[in-house]
Amino acid sequence: MNILFVHQNFPGQFPHLAPELVRRGHRCHALTDAKNDRASPIPTWRYRFAPEPVDPRATRLGRNYTTMSDRGVAAARAAQAIRDREGFSPDVIIGHSGWGETLFLKEVWPQAKLLVYSEFYYRGIGLDVGFDPEFSPGGFDQVMISQGRAAHLGQALIHADRALAPTRWQASTLPPLLQPMTEVIFDGVDTDLVRPDPAAALTLPGGQVIRAGDEVLTFVNRNLEPYRGYHIFMRMLPEVMKARPAAQVVVVGGDEVSYGATPPGAKGWKDVFLNEVKDRLDLSRLHFTGKLPYPDYLRLMQISRVHAYLTYPFVLSWSMVEAMAAGALVVGSRTAPVEEMIRHDETGLLVDFFDLDAWARQITECLADPARFDRIRQAARRHVAENYDLTRICLPRQVALVESLAP
Template identity: 55%
Template sequence: MKILFIHQNFPGQFLHLAPALAARGHHVMALTDEKNQRASPVRVLRYKTPGALDLPPMLGRTYGEMAERGWVAARGCRALRDRHGYAPDLIFGHSGWGETLFLREIWPEAKLLVYAELMYRTRGHDVGFDPEISPGSDEARVGTVARSAHLIQGLVQADAGLSPTQYQAKSFPPELRGKLTVIHDGIDTQKVRPDPQAELALPDGRKLRAGDEVLTYVSRSLEPYRGFHRFMRALPEVLRTRPNAQVVLVGADGASYGGLPKDTPSWREKLLAELDGRLDLARIHFLGRVPYSHYLALLQVSRVHCYLTYPFVLSWSLTEAMAAGCYVVGSDTEPVRELIRDGENGRLVPFFDQPALEAALIRGLAGDPEAPRLRAAARDTIRQGYDLHGHCLPRLIDWVESFAP
């Protein structure tokens, strides 16, 4: 088949799938935003980044931005069609940025697949989940409905959609779920694995090694959606009780999903100010964003890995932490419960129960006698259901190839 991937930050979720399909003899290309300079495993073309728009406030803004990106992507595809005679058999794009919205009009005969990552919902998910940060007001719920329009349109127009977890698939309306197949992106468990010889060099030159008393936290951005505020508020008691513990955090300032605080430039600065005088800052290490090899070493030296999240998209970092054999203390929220069963392959605590979080972290750092069993079970969970080469990638290839003309 001629297969065209579309993703503004390609390869994104298609990192393994695109080259695997090319290796099977398919003609694979990708279309991405001109500003995206990530290395690509297949030939990549770029569309012009949408310019600034004079858009209406609030309700129409998201759809306007996504429709504009969709039109820019469609014009790029039209040029491929008209100037080069290109006609794909199959298009596979991420529906989150609107890039697939108008491709039916360019290639009406092509099969159209979308990566359906999450549908915004007004109740039972992230909106209003954490009243301290974002109260579930009528305005917030109305805005969420408005922001969902392009996601619904994208899936309605598609022949089928793919979601990485059951939780994320269930976020879509029942009327559309029949179009969805659930297959995780996959974790390379040969690369992401325990390493008793692992070590991580900190910026001050100190080295942490597997077996040291290390508490780790990872998020693309340090923000409430990933429980950063709950984690930071646990540290005074954790550090007081465990005087030899070192805390290492990976993640950038800023916000990937929620907003920034109104009174400080970042959530990191806000929490440090809130906890001023209560933290041993010599034992807390903010690394920002790090190369993948450093991130992997961090997971391998971790004695306790903390993963907290609102009911929202599940992070790759949780599946990779489990594959690395981490002792995970996670939030008892629906996306996490899909992977972790309390006392079987990790520890779960209620998202808002601060004493329970502190106790679970301290228990793990002190050397929970159940830790070896929980670590092994966590890795087994990923190997048995989320392994890239043994499970996920073959299923993804079969799913895509099932739409061959």
């Protein structure tokens, strides 16, 4: 088949699927934003998207749809040019619903089957909005804004032939009418690569070397922000560091905002919450690495004695599942995305998202007596290997879904 991947940050969620389809004899191409500089072995076309500033007074609840549909128009015009110039006609188009790129591609290639990756469907009530009153009060205006953000997601799915969601909980955020068209297949973890390593070592930014077996607490996210519980982690940290005077704490993530609002007067949340508690911390044992190259991040997960992971009811982070596969003990928030992966006291430990005392107490116990929790680490590793392994489980199912769309 001719297969076209469309993703503004290609390869995005498809770094393994596209090469595997090529290996199986299909002809794959990609269409991505011209600003995307990520490398890929897949032949790639680019579209240019320079959105006009959106006037919220004029667009009101449609401001999000305005931006996303404009990107969809840019992608469709590029697709039309590719069709006319190259004579390219895909049998299957695979895209992400989140940025509007797939909205008008069936107008260019009506005969193509469209598979949409559906990561999350915004809803006014019951998910992230209003979950954390400190940063998302959840008033009726916010409820309507969030519901309005789903307009382009619904349109993308209505025009698709099939949808793909990475977890059952994320699929459950879709309207009931759209759930039957959705296949649940996790992105996959290479458990041959992501595995415990008793010889793992990593040099921290200050020059200190940490090794597997050391008393290390980790916290990892793309960006440090309330949606991922950074404020909860920092606020419970003084008690943990006081109780465990030898513990090293490593925090990985950028100082930008991926989800939610930016803090007043700052580009990100890192220093907002650090400044709130730094007078009660031993800063010589607290290490901020920024964003890490993947090999360094993997070594850190192999070293971690305890890995704290928190999230609003929102998209689950790959890092949590990779931490389980690498042998770290995950202490996670008792929120629906995490509860799908972790059974308390079996494959990890769960704590109420907002309970600072419980977080400090649980993490202190885990740091103090790692042998007591070895059975959980081993069970978590098995759970990921048996259910979410990339090459043996997830990738074959993804390929089968794509090939089922063959004309």
